[in-house]
Amino acid sequence: MDTLGGSVQLTNGISAGSPSWSPDGLRIAFTRSSDSGSSIYVVGRDGSALSELVSGVQAGAVAWSPGGNTIAYSTLGGSVDSHMFLFDLTTSVTTQLTQPDSINRNLSWSPDGSQAVFESNRSGIFQIYRMEADGSDVVGLSDVSGGARDPAWSPRGTQIAFASSDSGGLSIYLMQSDGSNVQILTDQAGSDYTPTWSPDCSRVAFSSDRNVAVASARNIWVASVGGSGLRQVSSR
DSSP: OOSTTOOOOOOOSSOEEEEEEOTTSSEEEEEEEETTEEEEEEEETTSOSOEEEEOSSOEEEEEEOTTSSEEEEEEOOOSSOBOEEEEETTTOOEEEOSOSSSBEEEEEEOTTSSEEEEEEOTTSSOEEEEEETTSOSOEEOOOOTTOOEEEEEOTTSSEEEEEEOTTSSOEEEEEETTSOSOEEOSOSSSOEEEEEEOTTSSEEEEEEOTTOSSTTOOEEEEEETTSOOEEEOOOO
């Protein structure tokens, strides 16, 4: 696991996904599907100490909190609603963070773990919202006609990256953590998804279908926040 370029299989079975590292780098939370639904598990980084935390909940994306004591996850509902929950690793208590009658997903924590951003269609189309760690004080951040998705809070806490089709194609945008100063980061050469920040906040990596030979394929690209261009880092 510590060697660059190598890979180690940590799980067996089918449909393990949505991995999220613990802040100390010792464990990984992930989802696993079965006939009864999908559940949330934790495993050591060497594949040991596998344990089930939450069972049969149709779990979606998982996000370990910066403090390490809670794990947020979304549930895969129908076309009307899905919710986000918080599992406390100390008490094993699960708390619902979002309210009914909308789809809520793709949570990203603030660096200090006091707040989180997520995407929701509670206004009719998907936009980015911010809430306190306990689900209170929900505030809308984005207001773009093309909708907004895949929020990623920067490690410094000052900016949020997200994907939007506001300019036509699906592109990566940046905004301040209060929703101000929205700027486009990538052009409309393809559909860009799931931004993630470099530790020093100088670059944003994302998946994209630009320059692919197969319609369903995606590659990883990196964009400089300073605007010095794009670089493709995978080839498929």
